[in-house]
Amino acid sequence: MKAAVLNEFNRELALTEVEDPRIQHPGDVIVRVTGAGVCGSDVHWIEGAFKDVLGAPEFPYVLGHENGGYVEAVGSAVTSLQVGDPVLAHPHITCGLCRACRRNEASFCESLRFPGIDGRTAGGFAELFRTTEHALVKLPPGTDPAPMASLADAGLTAYHAVRRACGDLPADGVAVVIGVGGVGYFALQLLRLFSPARLIAVDRVAEKLRDAETLGADLTLSAGDELVDQVMEATGGTGVDLVMDCVGVAPVPEQSLAMLRRGGVYSALGADTGEACCGTLALTGRELTIKGNLVGTLGELAELAQLAARNRIQLTQTSYPLQDINRALSDLRHGTVRGRAVLVP
Known part of the structure; x- marks a missing residue:
C-alpha cells in the first residue's frame, strides 16, 4: 500500500x-x-x-x-x-x-x-x-x-474540554477561545451549543475571525500584545470565567491566566512551547484552576x-x-x- x-x-x-x-x-x-x-x-x-x-x-x-x-x-x-x-x-x-x-x-x-x-x-x-x-x-x-x-x-479534544468546563461557566459568564484553527473551530461551536455564556474568539487570521462570527462568537479579537487589555476592557475590568487555549504557544498561556477573573479556569487544549506559569500567591489568592486536556x-x-x-x-x-x-x-x-x-x- x-x-x-x-x-x-x-x-x-x-x-x-x-x-x-x-x-x-x-x-x-x-x-x-x-x-x-x-x-x-x-x-x-x-x-x-x-x-x-x-x-x-x-x-x-x-x-x-x-x-x-x-x-x-x-x-x-x-x-x-x-x-x-x-x-x-x-x-x-x-x-x-x-x-x-x-x-x-x-x-x-x-x-x-x-x-x-x-x-x-x-x-x-x-x-x-x-x-x-x-x-x-x-x-x-x-x-x-x-x-x-x-x-x-481535534473534535474529541474540544468536546472533552468543553464538557469538563461547562460546570465552571455560568450562564451569564464569559468564555474566550484562543485560536480558531482545527481544535478551536470545534471548541467554539460546542461552547455555543452547550452554554448561553458570552463567547469571545481570538485569532491572528482575519478570515478565521470571520468564520468565528458565523460559528457563534459574540466578539472577535485579533491576537497580539494588547489582547489582555482588550479582554479586560470588554468585560468591564472583571476578566473572564474561562479561557480555552487551543494554541499553546507563548505568550498565550501567560495572557490567558492574566485575563481570568477571580475563580476563573484556564483550560489548555493546544500543546506547544508555551508554559502555564503562575505564582502560588496568585493561584491561591485568585483561586484559579488550570486544566489540561488529552x-x-x-x-x-x-x-x-x-x-x-x-x-x-x-x-x-x-x-x-x-x-x-x-x-x-x-x-x-x-x-x-x-x-x-x-x-x-
Missing part, C-alpha cells in the same frame, strides 16, 4: 510503498482510510519536538492519528463490525483491563498505544490502518467517514459523532490527496488551513 512515511526528523514525508497491515490478534480490525486529519502534533513529530518525551520513533514511521474509513478486514473475535461498515477510529488503543481503563480513564491506560504518535504504532497517513474493535465507533449506514475524520482528535473517551467520541450526524456542528475541512501531504503540512504551519486539513488517500 501507499503511505506517507517519516524517515528522519526535519525532512519532508516520503510517499512510498509499505507492507499492508495484517490481522495479528483476534480483536484487530483493518480500516481502509478515506480521511486522515493533519494535526499540529504531526508537525511536532517531524520537527523532533516529542523526542525527549517519547523517544525517537521506529523509522520509517507512519504518522496520522485522526482516522476514518471503512472496515476492510476483521479478526476472529470481532462481533460488532462487518467488512464495509463506515467507522471512526478513537486515537488511543487501550487494554480495557487496567485500573485506569476500569475507572473510565482510558487515556492513562498502562498499555496505551497511540497510532501515529507513540513512535511504534503506525498511523493513518496510508491507504490501510490497523486498530482494534474496541477503538472504533461504528457510524450510521451510508455515512461518509472522510469528513468525520477530524472529530477523532483527547477524550470512546463514549465522548460516539456522542460527538451523533452530534455531527444530526448536523448540530459544522464540519469544515480542507482536503488534500495523500501525495500532497507535505503541502498540507506547510499550509498548517503557515496558518492558512480553514477548519481541519484532511488527507484523502
